[in-house]
Amino acid sequence: MLADHVPRDARRILDLGTGDGRLLALLRADHPEIHGVGIDFSELMLDPASKRLGDDDRVELVKHDLVVPLPALGRFDVVVSSMAIHHLEHERQRALYGEVFDVLKPGGVFANFEHVASATHRLHLAFFAAINEPLEHEDPSDRLLDVETQLRWLREHGFDDVDCYWKWLEMALLVGVKP
Numbered sequence: 001m002l003a004d005h006v007p008r009d010a011r012r013i014l015d016l017g018t019g020d021g022r023l024l025a026l027l028r029a030d031h032p033e034i035h036g037v038g039i040d041f042s043e044l045m046l047d048p049a050s051k052r053l054g055d056d057d058r059v060e061l062v063k064h065d066l067v068v069p070l071p072a073l074g075r076f077d078v079v080v081s082s083m084a085i086h087h088l089e090h091e092r093q094r095a096l097y098g099e100v101f102d103v104l105k106p107g108g109v110f111a112n113f114e115h116v117a118s119a120t121h122r123l124h125l126a127f128f129a130a131i132n133e134p135l136e137h138e139d140p141s142d143r144l145l146d147v148e149t150q151l152r153w154l155r156e157h158g159f160d161d162v163d164c165y166w167k168w169l170e171m172a173l174l175v176g177v178k179p
């Protein structure tokens, strides 16, 4: 579903919190012309990303901690992220959404597949039951945030067509387009 939001004519894509590069590899396979940049702060994740994508001369992997502003990487047609931004403190998430807006070209798309907060504690418990994980396995670095706040932030930063395009319990695809 996220891949459906990557326009056919996109040429540069940025993946925030790329991990082992799974999403970038999927998008590269779909878009042979696209140049990808993957950012992550963890050597542990960048090593497998490099094994997966290191031979691809259209992919660049950048070690960077998203708690500080994005480095100068040029402008992008698409910025994606998968299950990563929720590790940042809320104020930093908000600022990062603004930086994403700034690095996108007009018409560019931000597609963030994210772990979001449940509306109630009971629904949070239901999510953990549904994924068959005990609550004790909850990642202490999670800074989950509700969908509504994130959509509002995207609109406040100037994104258009902002919506939650897909959701299942605590997993959501948030998309905005730079006018």
Ligand SMILES: C[S@@+](CC[C@H](N)C(=O)[O-])C[C@H]1O[C@@H](n2cnc3c(N)ncnc32)[C@H](O)[C@@H]1O
Residues within 6 Å of the ligand: 016, 017, 018, 019, 020, 021, 022, 023, 039, 040, 041, 042, 045, 064, 065, 066, 067, 081, 082, 083, 084, 085, 087, 088
């Ligand atoms: C759950 S993994 C998701 C990886 C990949 N996007 C995927 O969907 O398979 C979260 C990723 O975000 C990265 N991450 C978390 N906090 C980060 C930060 N402050 N700066 C950069 N990367 C971060 C982690 O290193 C990890 O690779």
